[in-house]
Every structure is written in structure tokens, then in C-alpha cells.
Amino acid sequence: MVEPTSLLLGLEGLEVRAVAVAADRARVVDVVTVDPGAAKCPECRVASRSVKGHAVTRPRDIPYGDDPIQLRWNKTRYYCRNQACGRRSFTExxxxxxxxxxxxxxxRTQIGRSIGEAARSVVEVAAGAGVSWPTAHTAFVEHAKRVLKDPAPVR
Ligand SMILES: [Zn+2]
Structure with a gap:
């Protein structure tokens, strides 16, 4: 069963370990990985149990109501032990x-929609989401590709 705070955050494969409120009202959310697939090498898809170390990343996320969420993801780094694989290590x-x-x-989905469907400028959406112009533009391009890939309905 998914623990309630993790369910509320709604990022599948990540479990909430702690939440704090920063001075700027941001929710600082410490998460760990609970998805067993996260330990699979992205190159050869073989699971690893050989831990290389740990790292904390801070992926940007959608806000919590009016306040920003600051994720702190405590990740594990693994060695890929598959002899046939060219990759030596990877992060979850x-x-x-x-x-x-x-x-x-x-x-990224939200950014892409804001630019592609609500016709907001890349500069404005990037600033609102706290990401760079290239990140917002890439999200828009990914959104456009998804939308254009879907065939138009036949009448
Ligand atoms: Zn591998």
C-alpha cells in the first residue's frame, strides 16, 4: 500500500520520507526510490545490486497549490555488472x-500545454515554472510531437 503522503505527492516510484516548509513557503519534500525497475541499467536493462554511491538531485516539479515544491531525491548510483554492456555505472x-x-x-507536460494550447509565450511559462527557456521550449516541442502524432478524427 502506498503511504498517504506519497499518494498525495503522486510521483509513482518515489516515496516521501519527510516534508518541511521553507521560509518562502516552498514544500521541501525528501523522497527515496521504491520502484524496483529503477535499479535496471538504462542501457542493457539488467538489474544491479552493486551500489557505487548516493547522490541527491533536485528535479523541478509542479507547485503544491500556490506554493512551490522542492524535491530532494536521494538516489542510488549502481555499477552495471553485465559484461556485455558498455555502460559502467548509472543513477536510478x-x-x-x-x-x-x-x-x-x-x-514538462504542463509547460508544453501552457505554450501549445493556452498560447502563452515560452518566456512567460519558463519564468512561471522556474525553468530555463530551453527547458520550456523542449517541453513545448515534445508536447507538439505528441499532439501531432495522434491522427485527426475521421469524419
Ligand atoms: Zn548495463
């Missing part, structure tokens, strides 16, 4: 925050 990832991403999938 979950679909909600794919490898090399510094924003949650739901934040």
Missing part, C-alpha cells in the same frame, strides 16, 4: 523523472 531513474532530466514528466 523512474518514468516520472527519466534519466538526465531535471524536471518531472508532469511539469
Amino acid at each position: 531513474s523512474v518514468p516520472e523523472v527519466p534519466p538526465r532530466r531535471r524536471t518531472t514528466t508532469r511539469l
Whole structure:
């Protein structure tokens, strides 16, 4: 069963360990990985139990009501022990925050919609979400590709 605070946060594969309110009213949320698939090498998909170390990342996320959420994700780094794999090590990832991403999938979806459907400027949406212009623009391009891929309804 998913613990209530984790359910409220709604980032699948991540479990909330602590929540604090910062001076600027941001919710500082410490999360850990509970998705067993997160320990699979992104290259060869073989699971690893060989821990290399730990790292804390701070992916940007959608706000909690009017206040921002500051995620602190305590991640594990693994060695890939698959001899046939060219990758030596990797850091955990979950679909909600794919490898090399510094924003949650739901934040990028929200940014893409704001620009693509509400016709807001990239500059304005990037500033509101606290991300860079390139990040907001990439989210918009990803959104446009998804929308344009869906075939138009036949009449
Ligand atoms: Zn591998």
C-alpha cells in the first residue's frame, strides 16, 4: 500500500520520507526510490545490486497549490555488472523523472500545454515554472510531437 503522503505527492516510484516548509513557503519534500525497475541499467536493462554511491538531485516539479515544491531525491548510483554492456555505472531513474532530466514528466507536460494550447509565450511559462527557456521550449516541442502524432478524427 502506498503511504498517504506519497499518494498525495503522486510521483509513482518515489516515496516521501519527510516534508518541511521553507521560509518562502516552498514544500521541501525528501523522497527515496521504491520502484524496483529503477535499479535496471538504462542501457542493457539488467538489474544491479552493486551500489557505487548516493547522490541527491533536485528535479523541478509542479507547485503544491500556490506554493512551490522542492524535491530532494536521494538516489542510488549502481555499477552495471553485465559484461556485455558498455555502460559502467548509472543513477536510478523512474518514468516520472527519466534519466538526465531535471524536471518531472508532469511539469514538462504542463509547460508544453501552457505554450501549445493556452498560447502563452515560452518566456512567460519558463519564468512561471522556474525553468530555463530551453527547458520550456523542449517541453513545448515534445508536447507538439505528441499532439501531432495522434491522427485527426475521421469524419
Ligand atoms: Zn548495463
